[in-house]
Amino acid sequence: MSNLTLIRTDSDNADFRTLVSLLDQDLAVRDGDDHAFYAQFNKVDTIKEVVVAFQDGTPAGCGAIKPFSATEAEVKRMFVHPDYRNQGIAAKILNELEYRATEMGFSACVLETGKKQPEAIALYQKVGYHITPNYGQYIGVDNGVCMSKPLNAKP
Numbered sequence: 780m781s782n783l784t785l786i787r788t789d790s791d792n793a794d795f796r797t798l799v800s801l802l803d804q805d806l807a808v809r810d811g812d813d814h815a816f817y818a819q820f821n822k823v824d825t826i827k828e829v830v831v832a833f834q835d836g837t838p839a840g841c842g843a844i845k846p847f848s849a850t851e852a853e854v855k856r857m858f859v860h861p862d863y864r865n866q867g868i869a870a871k872i873l874n875e876l877e878y879r880a881t882e883m884g885f886s887a888c889v890l891e892t893g894k895k896q897p898e899a900i901a902l903y904q905k906v907g908y909h910i911t912p913n914y915g916q917y918i919g920v921d922n923g924v925c926m927s928k929p930l931n932a933k934p
Contacts, residue, residue: 798841842876
């Protein structure tokens with residue numbers, strides 16, 4: 780039986796940086812000419828809340844949150860290595876990030892993904908996110924899909 784471990788860390792974590800590099804390579808292929816536009820919003824240097832998933836000790840996936848507004852945290856840099864997809868890892872990372880957001884006092888999470896990431900859209904909808912009008916820098920971006928989910932405070 781495989782062993783999945785989630786750790787909380789920050790953006791200086793080397794495993795997180797490696798996974799984000801793979802994410803950026805994947806997005807560069809998917810987004811093509813739009814990649815440079817998105818890259819400016821995906822800097823990780825200031826992200827303090829990161830979750831890295833390890834499958835049997837190997838870095839398998841990651842995600843992060845950062846404050847977006849007084850009541851909302853923004854989900855950023857969600858990625859699962861292709862070798863570990865379709866095992867529920869992304870949902871577990873997202874759940875941990877949402878729990879951390881409630882600990883920090885946020886009542887909702889928001890995120891932006893792209894029309895060229897149908898797997899991500901399906902995952903987010905499966906776990907309770909709904910599509911919203913594009914926010915902030917994504918207003919008017921045709922490829923952008925913005926989503927939101929209210930968080931239930933954990934006991």
